[in-house]
Amino acid sequence: MSMNEQTFIREFSQKLYDGFGSVFVGSGVSKQSGLPDWYELIQPMVKSKLNIDITRNDDLILFAQYLMNYSGGNRGPLIDNIRQKLRRRYETNPYHQALTWMNNTSLWTTNYDTLLEQAFNELYMVEVKTNDDVIARASRTSSVEIVKMHGCIERSNQDEIVITQEDYEDFFVKRPAISQRLRMDLLHKSFLFVGYSYGDPDTHNILVEARRLSKNAPREHFMIQKLEQDSDKKTRQQFWVNNLRRIGIECLLVNDFPDITRILFEIARRSRGPxxxxxxxxxxxxxxxxxxxxxxxxxxxxxxxxxxxxxxxxxxxxxxxxxxxxxxxxxxxxxxxxxxxxxxxxxxxxxxxxxxxxxxxxxxxxxxxxxxxxxxxxxxxxxxxxxxxxxxxxxxxxxxxxxxxxxxxxxxxxxxxxxxxxxxxxxxxxxxxxxxxxxxxxxxxxxxxxxxx
Incomplete structure (x- = not known):
């Protein structure tokens, strides 16, 4: 039985108020500011270089690997192309504002862009952590921490950007400190996943860890998504949502994006308690x-x-x-x-x-x-x-x-x-x-x- 909206809001707000909640931010949040999503980032390159017409249902991580293979193992062309698209001037949106209003000091994101930092820097002292060297350092000055587990288009070098199939497969080996921090936070905090859609490739490593950890010390997590309208997509989405519940993630499906905005603001209000x-x-x-x-x-x-x-x-x-x-x-x-x-x-x-x-x-x-x-x-x-x-x-x-x-x-x-x-x-x-x-x-x-x- 799915959790209703009011229960969803009440339970996650309480996690934040008690200090045991955090937020995982996906590309759907940046998408509302006009940034390209995963598909839009690589589709033109796949078409021009590999002469293949891909769809959103394809394994996009695998095609990113194909693009790197096409360049003889050189990541440069792929990363540079993405940098050009993400370095344009974008404005923050109501999702970002709601996140800055939440009673929360730590966020995780799989996004490469800098909109989260842009939103929080207006009011807070922010520390951005993008690699193993900085993840273990405790800041004495920042009031908000943003962990960018897949790297940052501005702060990371090419080798630190997680984008190809090989990067995802080697994530836990090449990034042990971030991996360990991810495990600890999944064990001790309840996350709200926002900006992710069903089958989103960015959730792969997170869900792998959530599934493994759920066998030992299950911690309830939350996700909010727009309900698919197409009949086939809706069926696929429902099976995915049922599978999320198996590993401790409760997903709330809403009719439209404004509903997500409204719910995020209500969570922010209630997260402050009395x-x-x-x-x-x-x-x-x-x-x-x-x-x-x-x-x-x-x-x-x-x-x-x-x-x-x-x-x-x-x-x-x-x-x-x-x-x-x-x-x-x-x-x-x-x-x-x-x-x-x-x-x-x-x-x-x-x-x-x-x-x-x-x-x-x-x-x-x-x-x-x-x-x-x-x-x-x-x-x-x-x-x-x-x-x-x-x-x-x-x-x-x-x-x-x-x-x-x-x-x-x-x-x-x-x-x-x-x-x-x-x-x-x-x-x-x-x-x-x-x-x-x-x-x-x-x-x-x-x-x-x-x-x-």
Whole structure:
């Protein structure tokens, strides 16, 4: 029996939230940006050099081997041809955006192109690993790791690109470190395979390992695909999906590509769990009683996880009162609070230093990627930057408007995305926020609606 959509989303989102999930990205993701797929990469060369008309059902890896054999064992012409096609300027697409929003620090891909790095580099410190020399190194600075198991068109030399039948056959021998890392991740993480179609040659080595490992310590994996429309292809696809289930991969079939996009964004939202980030000025102390009450209610009325960015002011009032009430209720403060570094916290004189804003944006990407909700009290340039970053990462912004003048009121009046989301999910809250009639209980009610929607 196939897993339904809601169960699929819930189960994989929970894996990500618990830190035991990852994503395997296939060529279908890049295809949405206009890049050629496997067939389109080699079909013109096969026709011009071998005078053979191939189809998508042919063994494309074998024909890549034929092309290399035709060149006397020289990989150069094949690799150079692919480089020319992939080095053109392509833009990232909604699939990439959804992946950057997921609460995930490690991705694998069989793609040669650089669109994944392009998408993540906009906000995160990224480390790309393409060969055995770098796979074992632990980075102290990157917040996202991308493992390109078949090489990279920009970073890899010709011998490191996995493309021919010989390359696939020798993969586990010639790339022992990447192979071992693949085994360990397949054993200890649940993967979502996205951008792969039935019979995709890029899945060969992955499925070989998944099948072998499933006999010893099965870990459930997930795949999402567009349902084939042609009758024969649909039958073939269903047999392939049944075979995937045998080795622990649950495949969700959807009607069209927009369905995949929608599901990826929903997984990204739910992967953050009931997490809240609080931002607001360290200079405005006028509303500390309101903020203290919000902290108490968060502890009493919700199961929220508060993400502490080590800021003073509004967030400190909320978090301190939250922790106080958790302890009085004999709760587990360590499980309810997660702390992240803040460059402004090093010294109070740094709090208004504009030169640190780029650093703050980069450092805030990690907690905001983990936050489903951002409570925004009135603040200055730091608060505005955090809200801007949160919006770019898909967080739900709840401005806490208490005064007529302040950034929280500006967020409501000047940002249509924030207003539209509130109107859809918390219309009563929006009405009260606009009329400056908010009570702490209203904030908690809105948070609960967002988290449980």
């Amino acid at each position: 997490s809240i980030y609080i931002t607001g000025s360290h200079l405005n102390e006028n509303n500390s009683d309101f903020q203290t009450r919000v902290g108490h209610l968060l502890a009493e009325k919700t199961n929220s996880i508060v993400l502490d960015g080590q800021s003073t002011g509004a967030s400190r009032h909320v978090i301190s009162s939250f922790m106080e009430r958790i302890l009085l209720l004999h709760g587990d403060a360590y499980a309810r609070i997660k702390t992240f570094p803040n460059p402004y916290a090093a010294h109070e004189n740094l709090s208004n230093n504009r030169d640190l804003l780029p650093v703050l944006r980069q450092w805030r990407a990690d907690p905001l990627k983990a936050a489903q909700v951002v409570l925004a009290f009135d603040g200055g340039m730091g608060t505005e930057l955090e809200v801007e970053t949160a919006i770019s990462l898909g967080c739900f912004i709840i401005p806490v408007t208490i005064d007529t003048v302040g950034s929280s009121s500006d967020f409501l009046t000047k940002n249509k995305k924030i207003r539209d989301k509130l109107q859809e999910t918390c219309p009563e809250y929006l009405t009260k926020a606009e009329s400056l009639q908010l009570e702490p209980e209203d904030v908690i009610e809105c948070i609960q609606k967002v988290i449980h929607q």
